[in-house]
Amino acid sequence: MDTESACPETRNLYRTFFYKLLRNYVVGSLLVILIAGSSVVLATLNLPPEEHRRLGFIMLLSLAVMTIVELIVFLRHIKPIRQGLNSGAGLKKLKAAYVQTHRLPLLTVFRILVPHLLGFSVPAVILTSCLLSRGLLNFPVLYMLGASLGALVIAGMHAMLDFFLTTAAIRPLLVDLKIQANKKYQVELNAKGYKFLSIRPKFLISGMLIGTSPLLLFSLVVHFRLQNSDAGLFQNYWSWAGVILLIAAAFTYMGARLITQDIERPISQLYDAMNDIKEGQMTKIPNIYSDEFSKLVSGFNMMVGSLQHREKQSQVMLDSYFVALAAALDARDPYTAGHSLRVAEYSELIGRLCSMSTEELAIIRKSALLHDIGKIGISDTVLLKEGRLTDEEFNQIKAHPILGENILVQIEPKDEMAPLLPGVRSHHERYDGQGYPDGLAGEDIPVLGRIIAVADAYDAMTSDRPYRRGMAPSIALLILEEGKGSQWDPAFAQVFVDHMRAQLFSMRKGRA
Structure with missing residues (x-):
């Protein structure tokens, strides 16, 4: 062919x-x-x-x-x-x-x-x-x-x-x-x-060939010439020629090895930095070079800086996107305006009190902002009803965690939404297993769900509704404390209660 x-x-x-x-x-x-x-x-x-x-x-x-x-x-x-x-x-x-x-x-x-x-x-x-x-x-x-x-x-x-x-x-x-x-x-x-074939064998083999081959070839030619012309010189020829060849081979190997290491070092740093970027870590390389690698490292660091700037912009846009979704949901009911944002702040506070990482806190905040997003799929006649809900209407309300998960599954980028799903689905589960939609109990409930449940309950109890005024914070905290281990995760509920009581005490002391 x-x-x-x-x-x-x-x-x-x-x-x-x-x-x-x-x-x-x-x-x-x-x-x-x-x-x-x-x-x-x-x-x-x-x-x-x-x-x-x-x-x-x-x-x-x-x-x-x-x-x-x-x-x-x-x-x-x-x-x-x-x-x-x-x-x-x-x-x-x-x-x-x-x-x-x-x-x-x-x-x-x-x-x-x-x-x-x-x-x-x-x-x-x-x-x-x-x-x-x-x-x-x-x-x-x-x-x-x-x-x-x-x-x-x-x-x-x-x-x-x-x-x-x-x-x-x-x-x-x-x-x-x-x-x-x-x-x-x-x-x-x-x-x-x-x-x-990596750089090391290329340089070492090439260096050895370049450094020793001409000398070895020359030694062979001289060997035959001396053998024909001067028997006295020929007797000691390979004793000193061999030493010269060994010295040349040693210097050639050392030189090739040093040159190889000098080239491998920046390449290895660039390779490791690129792997870090692949894993989501924007790593810059110290520019300590004074040859062409200086330009390469400088260009790489500029690229990383540009990626960091774009990632920051994208993150800001994504955060704004979550806030906008939460605000759009809260706007349906003037009495719950700001609920999602407050729940996000309380949830993030619980995570911070439990020494969670920056990445975990970001996920907690986003998930809490969107925890009620499924209520978009519930009709206004049910969602905004002021009186007591019928069993059928309450079942519609209980469906909002699953609706919320289904909505977020369809939003791109999927890998950004995936960590938020457990919090959205499980924030109405109870620690004793009597919650919904899955009836999970104890630590089977995802961490996000257990955190948001505490924050959601506190804000619901302290916020005004058409049919009642919000409770005093001290009463809401007492209810959380009494319900820990049954309705709410005992550790998350207690750390939140202790912090909020300390805040209330400081405020009262300040007024006094």
Whole structure:
């Protein structure tokens, strides 16, 4: 399957991508042949022209074998990508193409270190061994082993360069695949399940290759040169060359590790801060950097500041929304005007006296503001009736907690309303199980319901009604105290009674 049925833009994008990979491969392969052939083999040997030609033929033949083997593997690697870019590709193939594109840099490393290196080295070793055995080449077998080691070192360098070049080449393709999936299937592609190569091994391996490979290659060339020219120097060669290589490797590792840590630190902080934002915590990062990360952290903190401002505005609007709903409800009956707001204040007071968190207090207040919202669904003839209610009318009144819950369930955002539902439904439950609508008892009643029940009862008892005047606060508090454990939660009722009595005592003392 090819990409001919894809749209022109995708075809052009794929061709550009393919030619980039091909260019990287050809340039890297030629460098391997030229450097490994001339620097490690030809430059270290003093051979007659005829033997140089034979070695050149071996390299060309090995190069042909390597090209065929690697081309087969390369086509297998990019096949899922070609299939995914086809205009008729389904979502499954698009996902497979996306993941395979992400894997391509590591597959490039595999291709260079396995089919590429072995495809060249195995034929070269076999042919060279045959010519050596027939006397058509004349140099020690150890030279061939040195050349193989040099080829391995250079292949490692080649793999590293191609890894980063391929990483750059796949980016436009990844963007196109995500656009196609979103456009055709409204799906956001991700490489879930694919294990990405982290920064640490990238930097450490690349640093070690960059720092030690040229030195090791140089040491091999000098080894063969000294062996041919100065036997005295050659005897001690690897004693001092090995020390230099070890020192170089140690400094390279330390440098790569320090650079990695310097880059990982701000990235880790940004990642943790983004997780905090995901959990609802707007965390800013201390900007202690003096490089490009300073700009990145500054931009991130600006974004967090903007989100904090928007969240504050949204919260203010949402709070106003709750207050407006409560006011709209209270406006139906002039005698209950302000009831919902007072119940919210009393409920919040109880929560504060019980050392509840800021988040819990906010939920208590919102739930209390809307605790009677279900009365919107009750007719005025019943809700505003001044005389005694019939059993049927009282049953209608008793339905308002369930009506309120049903109303709030339909309001967006649902996750903002969900914590308020238990308080709205259960604020008329009694601690002894004789309340409504579910007949819950004791601590089976949600905390919000038990708190609002105390606040609601106190405000109802102390507020004026058409058929009676409100009770004195001291009498209402006495009723709450007597009813704790039967009608109201004993802990919440007592803490409220104690606080309000202390307030009344302070007021009387102030008047005196």
